[in-house]
Amino acid sequence: xxxxxxxxxxxxxxxxxxxxxxxxxxxxxxxxxxxxxxxxxxxxxxxxxxxxxxxxxxxxxxxxxxxxxxxxxxxxxxxxxxxxxxxxxxxxxxxxxxxxxxxxxxxxxxxxxxxxxxxxxxxxxxxxxxxxxxxxxxxxxxxxxxxxxxxxxxxxxxxxxxxxxxxxxxxxxxxxxxxxxxxxxxxxxxxxxxxxxxxxxxxxxxxxxxxxxxxxxxxxxxxxxxxxxxxxxxxxxxxxxxxxxxxxxxxxxxxxxxxxxxxxxxxxxxxxxxxxxxxxxxxxxxxxxxxxxxxxxxxxxxxxxxxxxxxxxxxxxxxxxxxxxxxxxxxxxxxxxxxxxxxxxxxxxxxxxxxxxxxxxxxxxxxxxxxxxxxxxxxxxxxxxxxxxxxxxxxxxxxxxxxxxxxxxxxxxxxxxxxxxxxxxxxxxxxxxxxxxxxxxxxxxxxxxxxxxxxxxxxxxxxxxxxxxxxxxxxxxxxxxxxxxxxxxxxxxxxxxxxxxxxxxxxxxxxxxxxxxxxxxxxxxxxxxxxxxxxxxxxxxxxxxxxxxxxxxxxxxxxxxxxxxxxxxxxxxxxxxxxxxxxxxxxxxxxxxxxxxxxxxxxxxxxxxxxxxxxxxxxxxxxxxxxxxxxxxxxxxxxxxxxxxxxxxxxxxxxxxxxxxxxxxxxxxxxxxxxxxxxxxxxxxxxxxxxxxxxxxxxxxxxxxxxxxxxxxxxxxxxxxxxxxxxxxxxxxxxxxxxxxxxxxxxxxxxxxxxxxxxxxxxxxxxxxxxxxxxxxxxxxxxxxxxxxxxxxxxxxxxxxxxxxxxxxxxxxxxxxxxxxxxxxxxxxxxxxxxxxxxxxxxxxxxxxxxxxxxxxxxxxx
Numbered sequence: 001x002x003x004x005x006x007x008x009x010x011x012x013x014x015x016x017x018x019x020x021x022x023x024x025x026x027x028x029x030x031x032x033x034x035x036x037x038x039x040x041x042x043x044x045x046x047x048x049x050x051x052x053x054x055x056x057x058x059x060x061x062x063x064x065x066x067x068x069x070x071x072x073x074x075x076x077x078x079x080x081x082x083x084x085x086x087x088x089x090x091x092x093x094x095x096x097x098x099x100x101x102x103x104x105x106x107x108x109x110x111x112x113x114x115x116x117x118x119x120x121x122x123x124x125x126x127x128x129x130x131x132x133x134x135x136x137x138x139x140x141x142x143x144x145x146x147x148x149x150x151x152x153x154x155x156x157x158x159x160x161x162x163x164x165x166x167x168x169x170x171x172x173x174x175x176x177x178x179x180x181x182x183x184x185x186x187x188x189x190x191x192x193x194x195x196x197x198x199x200x201x202x203x204x205x206x207x208x209x210x211x212x213x214x215x216x217x218x219x220x221x222x223x224x225x226x227x228x229x230x231x232x233x234x235x236x237x238x239x240x241x242x243x244x245x246x247x248x249x250x251x252x253x254x255x256x257x258x259x260x261x262x263x264x265x266x267x268x269x270x271x272x273x274x275x276x277x278x279x280x281x282x283x284x285x286x287x288x289x290x291x292x293x294x295x296x297x298x299x300x301x302x303x304x305x306x307x308x309x310x311x312x313x314x315x316x317x318x319x320x321x322x323x324x325x326x327x328x329x330x331x332x333x334x335x336x337x338x339x340x341x342x343x344x345x346x347x348x349x350x351x352x353x354x355x356x357x358x359x360x361x362x363x364x365x366x367x368x369x370x371x372x373x374x375x376x377x378x379x380x381x382x383x384x385x386x387x388x389x390x391x392x393x394x395x396x397x398x399x400x401x402x403x404x405x406x407x408x409x410x411x412x413x414x415x416x417x418x419x420x421x422x423x424x425x426x427x428x429x430x431x432x433x434x435x436x437x438x439x440x441x442x443x444x445x446x447x448x449x450x451x452x453x454x455x456x457x458x459x460x461x462x463x464x465x466x467x468x469x470x471x472x473x474x475x476x477x478x479x480x481x482x483x484x485x486x487x488x489x490x491x492x493x494x495x496x497x498x499x500x501x502x503x504x505x506x507x508x509x510x511x512x513x514x515x516x517x518x519x520x521x522x523x524x525x526x527x528x529x530x531x532x533x534x535x536x537x538x539x540x541x542x543x544x545x546x547x548x549x550x551x552x553x554x555x556x557x558x559x560x561x562x563x564x565x566x567x568x569x570x571x572x573x574x575x576x577x578x579x580x581x582x583x584x585x586x587x588x589x590x591x592x593x594x595x596x597x598x599x600x601x602x603x604x605x606x607x608x609x610x611x612x613x614x615x616x617x618x619x620x621x622x623x624x625x626x627x628x629x630x631x632x633x634x635x636x637x638x639x640x641x642x643x644x645x646x647x648x649x650x651x652x653x654x655x656x657x658x659x660x661x662x663x664x665x666x667x668x669x670x671x672x673x674x675x676x677x678x679x680x681x682x683x684x685x686x687x688x689x690x691x692x693x694x695x696x697x698x699x700x701x702x703x704x705x706x707x708x709x710x711x712x713x714x715x716x717x718x719x720x721x722x723x724x725x726x727x728x729x730x731x732x733x734x735x736x737x738x739x740x741x742x743x744x745x746x747x748x749x750x751x752x753x754x755x756x757x758x759x760x761x762x763x764x765x766x767x768x769x770x771x772x773x774x775x776x777x778x779x780x781x782x783x784x785x786x787x788x789x790x791x792x793x794x795x796x797x798x799x800x801x802x803x804x805x806x807x808x809x810x811x812x813x814x815x816x817x818x819x820x821x822x823x824x825x826x827x828x829x830x831x832x833x834x835x836x837x838x839x840x841x842x843x844x845x846x847x848x849x850x851x852x853x854x855x856x857x858x859x860x861x862x
Contacts (some may be wrong), residue, residue, distance in 0.1 A: 016113030016131040021749050029561055032126040032142055032191040050082075069621065113185070130188040138179045142188040143195045144168050149184025152371055153177050166371070176200070176549050180346075181371055181815055200525075200549055200570065212295040213541075214598055217663055218265055218605065225612055229260045232616060234622055259545030260612050268604055276593045284586030285577050286565075292576035295602075296560050296587065297594030298659055301540040301681050302464060303532065303554070306475035306482055308547035308564055309584065310489055311451040315347050317355035318415050319448035323377040323403055330443045332356050335420055338379050338386040343367050348388075348418070351449055368436045376438065378429050385423040394419045397438040400831055406446055413486015415448040451485055458490045460585040465491075470540075474528055476550065479521030486519050493519040499527050510534050528554035545584065546571055562587065594657050600654030602663055603648035603751055606670045610747060611643050613675030614682065614740060621683045627690050628729030630682075635737050641781060642744035649773050650752070655765070669828065670751075670761060673821040678743050681814045682736050685806055689735040692802070693728035710797075734796045739807045741781055741816055745774050750822065760822035 018026070051059075059078060109120040111192045112862065113131040122753065123141040134140065134151060151167045155177040167173060173186050175197035186375050192198050199406040211219070239365070277287035287293045307313055321623040322331050336356030341364045342349040349369070363382055370377035376389025387394065391407045399422065420443075427439035461471055471491060475482045479496035486493040502510060514534040523531070528544075532554050535542045544551065544558035547567025552574050555561030563575035564582045579586045615631065622630040660666055697710075710727035752770035753759040784790035821827060 010741070014113075014131055015116040017127070017129055018115050022112075022114060022125075022127050022130065025129060026125065030128040030191065031124060032188070032195070033124050033193075040828050108139070110138065111135075126187055126191060128191050132186045132188060134173075134179045134186055135180055136179055140173045140175050140177045140179065140186070141195075141197070142175050142186075142191045143172065144187040144189035147185040147187050149663060150182045151179055151184045152181030154180045181369070197549075200552055203363055205801050212291050213298055213659070214294055214601060214663075215269070215291060218269065218601075220664070221605065221609065221667070222265065225260065225609075227320050228616065229676050232260075232620065236619070260615055265601075265605065265608050268647055268651060269601060271648065272597045272601055275652070276597045280577075280586075280590040280593050281580070283589040284581040284583055284613045285590040287577055287590070292560055293590060294594045294597045296543060296577065297591045297598060298470060299543040299560060299591070301472065301535050302543045302545060302587075303468045303472045303474050303528075303535070303558070304545040304584070305474055305547060305551055306477060306485060306525055307451070308567055309545050310453060310457050310473065310485065312454055312582075313566075314452045315351035315416070315449045316349055316452045317447070319405065319410065319446075320356075321446045321448070322444065323406075323446055324421075324442055324444040326444055331420065333358075334383055334386060334422070334444070335388075335447070337381060337383060338388060338420075341367075341379050341381060342377070343369065344371060344505055348449060351452075352447070366429060374436055378436075378438075380425075380429065383422075384425040384428065385427050385439065387421045387423065387438065388447070390415060391419050394421060394438065394441060394443075397441045398443050399440060400443065403443065403446060410446065410448045412480070412484070413448075414481045414488070415450050418447040418449070419443055420445045420447050431774035450488070453485075453489060454583065456585040458582055460583075460588065461490050465590060472514075472516075472520065472531075474520045474521055474523050474531060474554075477521055479519060482521045482665055483519045491518060496521055499523040502527060502530070507534075507537075510761050511537050514538075516800075525550040525553060529557050532557045543587070545587075583595040595656035595659065596654050596658050597651070599657050600651030602660065602666075603650050603654060605667060606674075606751060607643055607647050607650070607744070607747065609667060609671045610674040610678070611639060611744060613671055614678045614743075617675055617679035618682045618686070618736065618740075620684060621679065625683075625687060627687060628725055628732065630733060631794045632733060634793065635733055637740055638737055641777065642741050646748055646773060646777065650748070650770065653767065653769055655767075669825075670822075673818060674747060674750075676827075677814060677818045677821060678747075679742065681743070681810050682740050685739045685810050686732045686736040688806060689803070690728045691733035693731045694724055697724040697727060730795070731797055731800075734791075734800075735803045735806060735852055737794070737796060738785070738803055739810055742778065742807065742811055745777050745781070745792075746811070746815065750818070760819040 093583055107509070108123070109119050109545040110123055110126060111133040112121055112126060113133065114121070118133060126142055130142075131147065132142070136152075140153070146167050146169055146171060151173070153165050153167050153173060155165060155174065167184070167745075175190075175195040190196070190198075193844075271289070273290035276293040277290050280287050280293055304310060320328070320331065320335070324331075326334070333356075335352060336358040339349045339352035339356060340358035343364065345353070364379055366378075366380035368374070368378040370389075374389075375393040376387060378385060378387045380386075395402050398419070403419070407417050407419075421441035423439040423441050429436060429439065433439040453597055464471055465853065473482055473486045473491065473493075479498045483493035483496040494517065497513065499515050499522040502513070502520075502523075505513065510530070511534045514531055515538050519631075520527075520531065528546075528551060532542050532544055536557075542558045543562055544554045545562040545564075546552075546555055547564040549568045549570050551563075552568075552570050555563065555571060555576075556574055560577065561575040561580060562577045563571040565572065565578055565580045566582045568752055577587075577590060615636075618630050622628075710730070749758040749759045752767060753762065753764045754771035755764060755770055758764075785796070788798070790796075791798055
């Protein structure tokens with residue numbers, strides 16, 4: 001078989017497969033089929049999230065409560081678990097659908113030789129052994145050698161190398177690259193999952209999301225709480241068995257204890273991430289993995305590719321230096337004429353045409369197009385023969401001394417240097433065999449081209465550096481070129497390192513070298529992943545920014561993978577964040593939003609854990625005193641008002657601050673005093689009302705309607721055994737829930753003090769909204785105590801004068817004691833954990849919050 005090329009020569013090659021052979025090979029599984037999905041099925045996702053261990057416990061309790069007719073209790077116990085399961089399942093299904101759509105190879109058709117003739121087929125119908133014809137603009141869809149012809153191939157998306165590479169007979173082509181010049185035949189050797197594209201796609205399909213530092217801390221706290229709840233449950237239920245608790249009482253007790261687990265935290269985190277992702281998307285950062293909006297705020301090292309990330313992928317004219325007889329204006333006119341007359345424009349001609357527009361279209365009489373094998377191009381026009389090429393390629397045909405010194409100087413600045421020359425008008429451009437050949441040349445000028453930096457790169461990198469975030473440039477280009485570009489972008493490149501120098505280094509030496517180096521060149525895709533691993537071993541929190549397929553594995557390995565919207569489909573799909581405007585500066589607002597989320601959720605965790613700790617201590621203390629169980633499942637539902645609503649607003653109103661590396665320490669310093677003081681007050685209120693009610697029921701001269709009201713509350717007759725204890729328990733539960741609810745509202749004022757009277761834990765930050773929220777909640781809760789529908793739903797008795805006579809003084813004492821505990825750090829001093837008193841911590845931070853070394857992030861990054 002023969003096929004024609006652009007210069008008229010003939011290519012010879014095998015006739016290819018027959019259509020029958022291709023069908024048989026496809027049937028045997030030798031087709032170029034897309035890599036199959038490896039993510040979990042929809043059914044498994046739903047089963048995992050809905051029937052988790054803790055949800056099963058809640059569902060069991062809910063079923064028992066439903067069987068006993070306790071519908072509101074069942075709804076209260078199971079509702080949050082179902083909501084969290086739904087949110088988690090939806091997020092995972094969304095991620096699965098994104099991964100399943102992942103395809104490296106572009107859709108379209110390819111040309112194969114079947115039965116000796118060219119045939120257009122979809123990429124997935126190519127089979128092993130097929131012969132493919134490749135022309136400029138075609139994507140290589142399989143791996144295999146060139147059978148005949150010469151090709152110019154762009155492998156920048158695979159290797160990061162920006163220059164087109166020549167491929168001759170016997171040299172391998174990789175799937176995912178593009179043909180930019182020449183024509184040839186390729187043998188399909190590796191197809192489907194066995195091809196380079198298939199292997200990269202399989203790597204990209206791995207669902208490997210890192211949990212963020214905040215998620216790990218929340219997980220630790222929740223697991224610790226659950227362990228304590230389990231121990232409490234075993235103890236209390238064992239006591240219930242010994243005392244002969246009824247089935248209803250046992251199920252209700254179990255529901256209350258399971259409600260101590262702060263499931264609402266997961267719901268709050270999901271909502272905060274979703275809102276943060278929406279805000280970041282409006283600022284140019286599309287968040288595909290919801291926790292990335294928080295994760296990016298922890299980043300202290302940014303690794304970025306060069307081409308397409310720091311640069312636009314285009315070239316610009318940096319300098320034009322005449323070296324011949326013509327002046328600058330004449331050289332510019334001739335060079336502009338040549339750039340406008342090129343038949344197949346490329347990056348170089350586009351840059352020159354933009355900088356040196358021709359006054360009129362040139363009449364091209366003959367053209368030798370640029371190729372990486374020639375490394376020069378030529379045009380014959382009315383002005384003569386104009387030649388543009390690499391200095392070393394043109395040097396043998398130049399007249400006069402070679403311009404070596406100025407070329408080296410410009411090259412040292414990271415610029416691409418070309419020589420512009422001319423020949424006699426009748427000088428031939430081909431030899432006797434028709435091959436392109438250079439005539440004697442007169443040098444006219446040195447042309448220096450620079451990679452075009454993105455407009456905001458210099459400012460963005462300066463702001464990242466000012467915030468203590470190290471920036472490392474990782475590229476497949478020459479290290480000296482990358483270093484020069486980094487210097488233009490405002491970085492101090494130091495001593496650049498080439499990829500081969502990293503091979504065979506011991507792990508400790510590799511880690512040390514990566515830690516101190518800023519610029520890396522000639523880096524293979526696998527080495528990018530190794531660089532990220534080395535940084536992670538050094539304790540860095542790494543973001544990887546890239547746009548090509550060669551960056552995909554490194555993006556997956558980094559804590560935060562960031563892709564440019566103009567990059568490859570694979571990189572966009574595997575990234576946690578996609579910069580929709582191809583602007584690295586969009587990372588800064590995303591980090592700002594992440595810091596705001598961390599601050600809000602950290603504050604909310606303090607509220608959640610204070611509630612959990614208080615309830616747990618009250619249950620233990622009341623049980624030890626031998627009094628009735630202090631909570632019903634309906635009482636626990638009040639946490640929606642006392643914890644759920646406030647934390648949603650506090651998270652939404654949070655202001656960004658640097659992540660607190662000692663968050664757990666800050667939590668216990670706030671939560672432990674709050675739960676101890678609140679639990680002590682709550683137990684005192686509960687015990688007093690319990691005893692007073694028991695005494696009242698034994699007094700035959702009680703208030704009118706007193707017994708009738710409690711008979712309605714308990715569903716028992718005053719003559720029934722256990723009536724007095726049941727009635728006293730309900731009345732005491734009302735007093736306890738009232739005290740704890742008001743205390744929970746006031747606790748928000750300690751976290752967000754409106755003035756100095758509440759500034760015992762932290763200083764006022766000027767935000768009056770939390771105080772207004774507290775006022776609204778107090779009014780709503782107080783009004784609800786006089787509304788039968790409200791009290792019935794939450795298992796409370798009607799508002800009674802004795803309750804408020806006890807609760808109000810107790811709240812005043814509670815406020816005074818808690819203020820002293822925070823202001824004078826009484827708990828820490830009692831435990832010997834502090835020295836001299838220090839001023840209270842600033843807003844939105846725990847006491848004496850510290851930053852990790854080198855992590856100088858502040859509001860400036862926003």
